[in-house]
Amino acid sequence: MRIGKILDVVEAPDIIGKAMLALGTNPVPHIVTPDDATVHWLLPRGAAHRRPWPWARISRYVRVRTSLAEFGIPGTDLTDGPGPHWAYPEGWGGGHLADEWLVEDLAVCALMHLGQPAQRCELCPEPLWAEDGVRVVLPRSSLQKLSSDTVRVHAQCARTQASRDRHCGPSTHHITT
Template structure:
């Protein structure tokens, strides 16, 4: 099957596939690839593009494959074995393709098993992971800095906006 022409493929560590089955809220099966311990869900083409930010928040743990590459889909009756095979959830309703809301359950499972999702950098649209951000003071008034006016941003975004490090700390504040 050519990814991106008909379907997109979501790839996650195998533990997330197991967690999704335990969560029990996603009624579509996934493909397990034992060789590399991954789980894959099929999505309609461009489904992830309709909700880009929720997917970006878990992009460290889950990959959406949309390029035109080959992906081997096992027969729907193949449910065991050393190679790729399907795993069906309880309450399966007969469909094999998830919808764009799959991201919600994936976010719950990645938080519980792999780590927290990213936040949005307040100066750019890219994901900001907890260990990467710095706090900057962004004053609402050019005349004075009000308490509580700090935001989390990427260090390179802060530098680009003319924000500089506070003496004696990793935090940044607006340059004067």
């Protein structure tokens, strides 16, 4: 089947597939590929793009494939074996396509078995992983409604912002690690 024309494929480590079955909240089956220890869910084309930030938060653990040339889909009755096969959750309702809400259960399973999801960098739209950020002390403004004066950002974003501030006047930003 050609991917990208009618389907997107979500790929994750096999531990996520096992955790999804144990979690039991998503009634959609996935394809198990034992050769590379991955599992795959099928999404209608573009479904993941309707909720980009939740997918970006787990992008270290789960990948959405939208441009694979080909992807082998086993017969729906193939549920075991050394090659690709389907894993059906308890309470399966008959469909084989997940929707963009699959990301919620994937995030729970990734947190339980692989690590923290990313946070939002306060200065750019890219995911910020726990070990990659720095804290920046921001000046208080009567217009800002922040819970504290520090935010976490990418180190490069902090340097870029500090460079911009130098061109616009004295900076009151302080970077801490």
